[in-house]
Amino acid sequence: MKTFKTLIAILFSGLFMTSTFAQEISISEVAHDVSNETKTVLKTEVEKILSSYVEDYSNDRHAKEKRIVGVEVPQVDGKWTIKITGEKIGEKKWEVSLIEGLPTIPTYVYRIELKTLRAINNGEINALTAQAKAFSSDYAPMDVHEIKDYKPTEDDDSALNAFSFHFWTKGFPEVIPFRPDATRRAHGSGVTIFYYEKGLRTGWYNILPGERVREDAREQAMPFPMMGVVIKGSAKGIVDGAPITVSEGNTVFIPANVHHKWWNESNEPVELILIMFGKGA
Known part of the structure; x- marks a missing residue:
C-alpha cells in the first residue's frame, strides 16, 4: 500500500x-x-x-x-x-x-x-x-x-x-499561484502542484535553459497515463527510446509505464502543464 x-x-x-x-x-x-x-x-x-x-x-x-x-x-x-x-x-x-x-x-x-x-x-x-x-x-x-x-x-x-x-486555499473560487518564485525543485526543474484527487494529478513545470527533467531512471515511468501541454518554449525528450521535440501549442500523450525524460536546450524557459489521470493516479 x-x-x-x-x-x-x-x-x-x-x-x-x-x-x-x-x-x-x-x-x-x-x-x-x-x-x-x-x-x-x-x-x-x-x-x-x-x-x-x-x-x-x-x-x-x-x-x-x-x-x-x-x-x-x-x-x-x-x-x-x-x-x-x-x-x-x-x-x-x-x-x-x-x-x-x-x-x-x-x-x-x-x-x-x-x-x-x-x-x-x-x-x-x-x-x-x-x-x-x-x-x-x-x-x-x-x-x-x-x-x-x-x-x-x-x-x-x-x-x-x-x-x-x-x-489550505482560502476563498471561492480557489486561486493558487503558479510562477517561477512560487515553485519548488522537482525532478530537475521548478514545479507547482495544481490539484490532486483520486484519479487526477495536475501541475506546472518551469524548465529553465539547460535543465533536465526526470534524469533519474526511477522517475521515468509512471503506472498511469499522462499528458504534457506545452504552453511556452520548446523541449526535447526521449519517450520509449525515441527522440521527440514538443513545442508551444502541442500536447504529448505518454501511456502508463512508458519511460520518458526531457531537457531544455533553448535559451528560454519551457512551461508545461502536466495532467496525470486514470487508475492509480
Whole structure:
C-alpha cells in the first residue's frame, strides 16, 4: 500500500526552493525569528493564521465531510487539532474548530515550518507544492505523517490530497499561484502542484535553459497515463527510446509505464502543464 508521503512524492520533489521562496524558509531566518521574538508571540501569530483557515473552511462546501487532522509548528512548539464534524451551523456554515493539542485518535498530522505557513498564508506558495517531494525520505517544509499507528488506505491518501488543497486555499473560487518564485525543485526543474484527487494529478513545470527533467531512471515511468501541454518554449525528450521535440501549442500523450525524460536546450524557459489521470493516479 502506498502511504500518503509516497503518493505526494511520486511526481514532485523539492529539497531546495527557487529564489524568493528559498529565502522565505531559510534556516537562518527561522533561527533569527525564534531568537528575537518570544515563542508566545509566535504561537499567537500561528493560532491566528490557523484560525483564519478554520473560519474560511467553515464556509467551504467540502466541509460537509468529517475529518480530524493535527497540525504541528516546531518553531513555536505548537500543536493543534482541526476538527470537522460535517454538521451545519445555521444555513451556510459548517462546524470546524481549532483545538490546542494533537488529535487523540489515529490520523494524519501536518508538520509545517513557520516560514512556510506564513508563505502559504501570504499566497506565495500553495500547500500541495510545499508538501512535494520525490521520495518519502526527502525533506519538505510542510510534511504529513501518521500518528498512533494510523494505517490509511490509498483512498484515504487521495482524499487527504484534495482536503489539503481545499483547506489550505482560502476563498471561492480557489486561486493558487503558479510562477517561477512560487515553485519548488522537482525532478530537475521548478514545479507547482495544481490539484490532486483520486484519479487526477495536475501541475506546472518551469524548465529553465539547460535543465533536465526526470534524469533519474526511477522517475521515468509512471503506472498511469499522462499528458504534457506545452504552453511556452520548446523541449526535447526521449519517450520509449525515441527522440521527440514538443513545442508551444502541442500536447504529448505518454501511456502508463512508458519511460520518458526531457531537457531544455533553448535559451528560454519551457512551461508545461502536466495532467496525470486514470487508475492509480
